[in-house]
C-alpha cells in the first residue's frame with residue numbers, strides 16, 4: 001500500500017534508537033523527510049546515517065525520491081531543545097506535516113520516594129513537552145489542511161504498572177488533554193492526533209525495567225524476561241519495526257478519519273474487550 005506521504009516532513013523525537021527510531025525508519029521507507037532528535041550526538045548521527053541508507057535502498061526499489069534526514073542532538077524536554085529542532089537548517093521550520101512526540105520514560109520506583117521535583121520532571125517530559133510541540137505545529141497543519149500527530153505514550157495509560165507510577169500519572173494527563181484537542185476545530189482541517197500505547201517492546205527501555213524489577217525482587221533478569229514474555233498471549237515482546245509500521249499508517253493519507261484514539265500494540269496482554 002502506498003501511504004501517500006512521500007515528500008512530506010516529519011519531526012520524530014527520541015529517535016536514535018528504540019520505538020522513535022522504528023517510527024523514523026518506517027517513515028523514511030515511505031519517502032518522508034525527517035528531522036530526528038535525541039540527546040547524544042554520536043548515537044543520533046549513527047542513526048541518521050542508517051536511515052539515509054535505508055531510505056536510499058527503499059527509493060531504488062520503490063521508485064520514490066530518497067528522504068532527507070536531519071539530526072538535532074538536544075534535550076527535547078527543554079525550550080532550547082525545541083527551538084533547535086524547529087530552527088534546524090534545511091528543515092521546514094515549524095511547517096511540519098507530521099509530529100511524533102517521544103522522550104525517555106520516567107524512572108521506576110515507589111511514590112513514597114518521589115518528591116515534587118520528581119513529579120515535575122515526569123510531567124514536563126511526558127505531558128508538557130508533547131503539548132508544547134503540538135502547540136508549535138498544530139495551527140500551521142490546520143491552515144495547510146493536513147497534519148498527523150502521534151504521541152508515543154504507554155500501555156500504562158490503559159492499565160497502570162505498579163513500579164511506573166510517574167508514567168501512569170503524567171501520561172494520563174497528556175491523554176486527557178489530547179482527547180479534547182483532537183476533537184476540536186482542527187479535526188475539520190485534516191489534522192489527526194492519536195496515541196500509540198506500547199505494551200512490551202524489546203528496546204533498551206524494556207531492558208532497564210527488567211533490571212529494576214530484578215533489583216527489587218532479587219531474581220535474575222533472564223528469568224524476569226522469560227516470565228514476562230510467557231504472560232503475553234503472543235508469547236513474545238514486540239519489536240520497533242512493527243511499532244514503526246503502525247505509526248507510519250497513522251501518519252498516512254489513509255488514516256484521516258481516525259483521530260483521538262489510543263492504540264494498544266501489546267500482543268494481547270491487556271485483557272479487555274475494548
Ligand code: NAD
Nearest residue numbers: 014016017018019038075076104105154200201203204205
Ligand atoms: P529507548 O530508551 O530505547 O529509546 C528512547 C529514545 O529517546 C532514545 O533515542 C533516547 O536518546 C531518546 N531520548 C530520551 N530522552 C530524551 C530527551 N529528553 N530528549 C530527546 N531524546 C530523548 O526507549 P523506547 O523503548 O524506545 O521507549 C520510548 C518511549 O516509550 C519511552 O517514553 C518509554 O517509556 C515508552 N514505553 C516503552 C515501552 C517498551 O516496552 N519499550 C513500553 C511502554 C512505554
